[in-house]
Amino acid sequence: MSSIDEFLEYCTQILNANIGYRSKTIIDKVRSKKKLNEKSNLGDFEEFINLIELDLSVISGKNNAVNICSAIRSKSIELNISKQAMDIFNALRIESSELSISEFLKKINVTDVCTFRTKPMEITDEQTPIKFTINKKIEEFLKKHILPNESIINGFATNLAFKFCEDIKRVKKDVIEKVKFRVKNTLIRKAIRNEIRNFLELFPQPIQTDIEDFVKHIRLSKLNFQEDELRQQILDEILYRKFYKSQDIVESTELAQFLDIIKTYDNNKDIKNEMQRQGIVYLIEDESGVSDKLLDEYIEPITLIERHVQRK
Numbered sequence: 001m002s003s004i005d006e007f008l009e010y011c012t013q014i015l016n017a018n019i020g021y022r023s024k025t026i027i028d029k030v031r032s033k034k035k036l037n038e039k040s041n042l043g044d045f046e047e048f049i050n051l052i053e054l055d056l057s058v059i060s061g062k063n064n065a066v067n068i069c070s071a072i073r074s075k076s077i078e079l080n081i082s083k084q085a086m087d088i089f090n091a092l093r094i095e096s097s098e099l100s101i102s103e104f105l106k107k108i109n110v111t112d113v114c115t116f117r118t119k120p121m122e123i124t125d126e127q128t129p130i131k132f133t134i135n136k137k138i139e140e141f142l143k144k145h146i147l148p149n150e151s152i153i154n155g156f157a158t159n160l161a162f163k164f165c166e167d168i169k170r171v172k173k174d175v176i177e178k179v180k181f182r183v184k185n186t187l188i189r190k191a192i193r194n195e196i197r198n199f200l201e202l203f204p205q206p207i208q209t210d211i212e213d214f215v216k217h218i219r220l221s222k223l224n225f226q227e228d229e230l231r232q233q234i235l236d237e238i239l240y241r242k243f244y245k246s247q248d249i250v251e252s253t254e255l256a257q258f259l260d261i262i263k264t265y266d267n268n269k270d271i272k273n274e275m276q277r278q279g280i281v282y283l284i285e286d287e288s289g290v291s292d293k294l295l296d297e298y299i300e301p302i303t304l305i306e307r308h309v310q311r312k
Contacts, residue, residue, distance in 0.1 A: 008036075011023075011027055011052065013168070014068060014071055015056075015068070017154070017157075017158065017169055017172070018064070018068050018155075022059060026055045026056065030048060030055070034051055041080070042076065042077065046076070049072050053065045053066065053068075053069040060151055064151045064152075064155050067154075067158060068155065075162070130166075133164070134160060134171065138160070138174060138175055141156055141175070142178060142179065147179065147255055147258055148179065150280070150282055153179075153282075154172065180283055183298070184297060187298060187302060187305070188223050188225065190301070190305055192223065192233070193233070194304060195217075195218060196234055196237050200238065204241075206238075211231060214234070215227055221300065222297075258280065258283075258298075259302055262302045
């Protein structure tokens with residue numbers, strides 16, 4: 001496969017992962033405006049990528065387009081360096097040893113020696129495994145983005161996958177699964193915390209049978225929780241109230257917006273449409289598509305949260 005074919009195939013792969021079927025239209029349009037061949041230099045590749053970025057900005061926004069094209073630019077540099085390395089090899093094999101360095105570089109069409117970069121060192125057993133590093137990067141990303149939209153996830157996953165030579169779709173799936181887990185876990189913890197507070201308002205000094213009845217009550221809900229942990233949370237809240245006034249949990253702006261969607265719309269269809277519009281429908285998607293069952297997993301704790309608000 002030629003370097004041009006490899007580059008175009010990579011462009012298609014990146015765009016498919018981010019914008020789907022529209023990728024072919026964009027690439028065909030750009031190819032009609034800017035031709036690439038084996039004589040094309042890095043400037044030609046940059047012009048080609050700029051045209052892609054321009055069209056992407058219209059579809060997915062400027063920031064997402066920049067993130068996607070950042071990976072494509074890195075690939076173009078990599079291919080150009082590989083081609084130059086082959087030119088150097090061929091020149092060294094056939095040229096006279098008396099050829100000056102400046103003439104040699106000019107002959108292989110290299111104008112800036114600084115464009116070369118060294119191959120990254122292979123990771124040894126003593127160094128951090130790549131999978132661990134990727135997970136760490138994802139955790140850092142999720143600290144800044146509690147509930148990112150799909151466009152932000154696409155940009156992050158594309159850059160991370162390229163940096164560590166991983167499959168983009170697999171990295172994106174890992175990010176989404178972690179977001180789902182965190183959002184569900186946050187909502188469940190908030191719902192249980194609210195139920196505990198409601199319970200203690202009715203029974204400020206509960207006896208053991210009161211606590212066990214409450215555990216049975218929570219067991220009837222569809223919340224996923226550990227009973228021993230629930231009992232400990234009740235005791236912790238009782239101790240906390242001896243010295244402080246109980247305070248509401250303040251959720252992030254992103255999560256608050258999600259709660260508003262559930263609270264605002266009366267039926268699942270409208271909820272799903274609004275989640276699609278805001279780019280967070282991936283929360284309720286599985287292999288078969290958008291799932292009402294997954295949606296119910298979010299609605300249940302949110303219903304409990306709202307029940308606490310209405311009691312105030």
